[in-house]
Amino acid sequence: MTTDVLAPLRKNPVATRKLIVFACFVVTAVTLVPVVMMVLVAFQSDAESMAVRPSFWPSSWHPENLTRAFDLVPLGRYLVNTVIFAAGTTLLEVVTAALAAYAFARLQFPGRTWLFGIYLATLMIPSQVTLIPQFVLVAKLQGIDTWPGMILPHAFTALGVFLLRQFFLGIPRDYEEAARLDGANRWQAFIRVIVPLAVPAIATLAVFKFIGQWNNLLWPLVISNSDATRTAAVGLQVFQDTNGTQWNLLLMAATITTVPLIVLFFLTQRWFVKGITMSGLGGR
Amino acid sequence: MAVDTLPAAATTPRQHQRAAKKPRNKEALTAWLFILPSLIGFLIFTAGPVLAAGVISLLNWNLFSSPTWAGLKNFARLGPDPTFWSALGNTAYFTFVSVPVTIVVSLALALLLNEGVRRIAVFRSLLLLPYATITVAVAFVWIWLYIPRDGLVNAVLGLVGIDGPQWLISDNWAMPALIAMSVWKSFGFGMVVFLAGLQAIPQQLYEAAKVDGSNAWQTFRSVTLPMLSPALFFVVVTSVIGSFQVFDQALIMTNGGPGSRTTTLVMYIYRTGFENYDQGYAAAQSLVLFGFIVVITAAQFLLQRRLVHYDN
Numbered sequence: 001m002t003t004d005v006l007a008p009l010r011k012n013p014v015a016t017r018k019l020i021v022f023a024c025f026v027v028t029a030v031t032l033v034p035v036v037m038m039v040l041v042a043f044q045s046d047a048e049s050m051a052v053r054p055s056f057w058p059s060s061w062h063p064e065n066l067t068r069a070f071d072l073v074p075l076g077r078y079l080v081n082t083v084i085f086a087a088g089t090t091l092l093e094v095v096t097a098a099l100a101a102y103a104f105a106r107l108q109f110p111g112r113t114w115l116f117g118i119y120l121a122t123l124m125i126p127s128q129v130t131l132i133p134q135f136v137l138v139a140k141l142q143g144i145d146t147w148p149g150m151i152l153p154h155a156f157t158a159l160g161v162f163l164l165r166q167f168f169l170g171i172p173r174d175y176e177e178a179a180r181l182d183g184a185n186r187w188q189a190f191i192r193v194i195v196p197l198a199v200p201a202i203a204t205l206a207v208f209k210f211i212g213q214w215n216n217l218l219w220p221l222v223i224s225n226s227d228a229t230r231t232a233a234v235g236l237q238v239f240q241d242t243n244g245t246q247w248n249l250l251l252m253a254a255t256i257t258t259v260p261l262i263v264l265f266f267l268t269q270r271w272f273v274k275g276i277t278m279s280g281l282g283g284r
Numbered sequence: 285m286a287v288d289t290l291p292a293a294a295t296t297p298r299q300h301q302r303a304a305k306k307p308r309n310k311e312a313l314t315a316w317l318f319i320l321p322s323l324i325g326f327l328i329f330t331a332g333p334v335l336a337a338g339v340i341s342l343l344n345w346n347l348f349s350s351p352t353w354a355g356l357k358n359f360a361r362l363g364p365d366p367t368f369w370s371a372l373g374n375t376a377y378f379t380f381v382s383v384p385v386t387i388v389v390s391l392a393l394a395l396l397l398n399e400g401v402r403r404i405a406v407f408r409s410l411l412l413l414p415y416a417t418i419t420v421a422v423a424f425v426w427i428w429l430y431i432p433r434d435g436l437v438n439a440v441l442g443l444v445g446i447d448g449p450q451w452l453i454s455d456n457w458a459m460p461a462l463i464a465m466s467v468w469k470s471f472g473f474g475m476v477v478f479l480a481g482l483q484a485i486p487q488q489l490y491e492a493a494k495v496d497g498s499n500a501w502q503t504f505r506s507v508t509l510p511m512l513s514p515a516l517f518f519v520v521v522t523s524v525i526g527s528f529q530v531f532d533q534a535l536i537m538t539n540g541g542p543g544s545r546t547t548t549l550v551m552y553i554y555r556t557g558f559e560n561y562d563q564g565y566a567a568a569q570s571l572v573l574f575g576f577i578v579v580i581t582a583a584q585f586l587l588q589r590r591l592v593h594y595d596n
Contacts, residue, residue, distance in 0.1 A: 024396060035417065108315070109315035126573055128549075129337050130334060131570070236420050250424055257420075
């Protein structure tokens with residue numbers, strides 16, 4: 001690879017640009033096939049979706065599959081549960097992590113270094129190590145199938161503290177000193193100066209956490225055992241067990257479960273990308 | 285009057301000392317108040333359970349009857365357990381194939397998108413879509429794509445004259461099929477991190493390379509790759525840790541089969557703990573998994589010193 005294979009193109013910037021756009025277009029189209037399939041099959045008739053030779057484009061459209069999916073399993077309930085679970089863990093994590101990260105980044109106290117060290121050390125521990133003890137703890141406290149039992153064990157992670165501390169360290173101390181000279185106490189400096197400046201980082205953490213928990217299968221699988229707390233990720237599995245391969249309804253349910261997350265992701269994507277850039281993960 | 289002020293003046297040094305110490309104490313108190321909500325949750329739900337896992341791994345316990353002491357027996361059981369070793373092998377296979385492939389795909393797409401295309405934001409958003417989908421849901425779509433006879437994957441392969449394998453029910457192809465799905469699901473994250481890294485590289489470096497007469501490949505090797513190495517390191521470390529914990533797609537798409545060809549470590553831990561109710565043994569397995577992650581991550585950090593270029 002010492003010859004410049006792109007040399008002819010470099011002499012012709014317009015052709016290069018066209019080729020790049022074309023390549024982007026093809027790659028994107030191929031990447032999206034599974035998502036498009038999910039939606040298309042969701043609207044096919046029962047017979048068509050279960051035919052020996054599956055078809056790509058529905059020969060007839062069946063929007064009633066949407067309500068049929070909701071009738072077959074309590075999908076609405078599952079979605080509400082997923083929102084409660086994901087929003088609950090996210091909210092608690094973001095608030096507690098931001099408070100702790102501020103102390104670790106800005107305040108002096110005995111034991112700061114070793115306590116932060118312990119937080120960091122737990123980053124590498126896979127969640128499966130804590131799975132069994134957490135399950136035992138929640139079971140002992142009669143928390144199986146309850147919201148505190150679902151949410152609390154997943155609402156405090158070292159990752160959030162770590163990410164926000166990194167970001168807070170990058171905020172110039174002068175801003176905060178100015179507020180302190182004006183008579184603001186630490187709490188006021190945190191709320192009025194640090195938090196507003198850290199919105200992209202906090203939003204990034206929130207989006208990460210929310211997507212992660214919306215996706216979380218293992219914890220809800222062990223801790224919820226009724227429709228009262230069952231999340232959509234677990235619910236889809238039940239769907240498979242009870243309905244075999246009724247692909248159109250299964251994929252309709254999958255679509256319904258995925259769409260809110262995609263919408264959220266697209267609404268917050270600018271923060272997310274900005275947060276990654278600003279947190280220095282890009283290398284600067 | 286003058287007599288009154290004299291003793292007061294004499295105590296000044298001590299008062300001064302106290303005054304200097306007081307804000308310190310106050311700051312420490314403030315700090316602990318800020319940390320407390322996180323710390324309580326952290327101790328109860330992370331630190332405590334980690335220690336408890338160590339204790340549980342030394343017990344015979346099915347969750348229902350009272351536990352009995354097992355000593356190191358649970359760890360000794362790992363040696364002659366073929367399912368454990370195949371689960372470990374499968375997890376290693378998954379990790380050491382999926383991570384490099386994901387890195388190459390995300391880096392290639394980031395480079396493509398970074399070529400100054402106008403509508404980069406549109407392509408970037410659409411390419412991030414798989415990352416924003418829910419794993420369980422798209423796992424079902426991929427089962428459908430992999431249907432042996434006439435599934436879309438084999439239909440496309442048929443167009444170019446390839447007789448596609450039985451994918452998810454094939455001894456040799458079930459794991460590659462899982463890996464392909466996982467790469468598709470996760471490349472978006474690396475792509476965004478790499479894009480951020482690429483856009484932070486100073487343009488002067490490229491101009492300097494151009495002046496030196498470097499070709500595209502030389503520029504990539506001597507400018508892009510070193511400048512991007514911190515981002516690469518971050519993505520590699522997080523992908524490896526994530527891959528070692530693969531569970532969702534394997535549970536849905538193959539349920540560990542055929543045989544135990546796609547049974548991953550986490551799936552085996554889940555089954556041991558929550559299907560066979562052998563909590564002590566499951567805890568021992570999870571600690572071994574943790575051990576592997578620590579060793580591999582430590583190795584990466586050692587390599588980082590030699591390979592990762594930091595500006596400051």
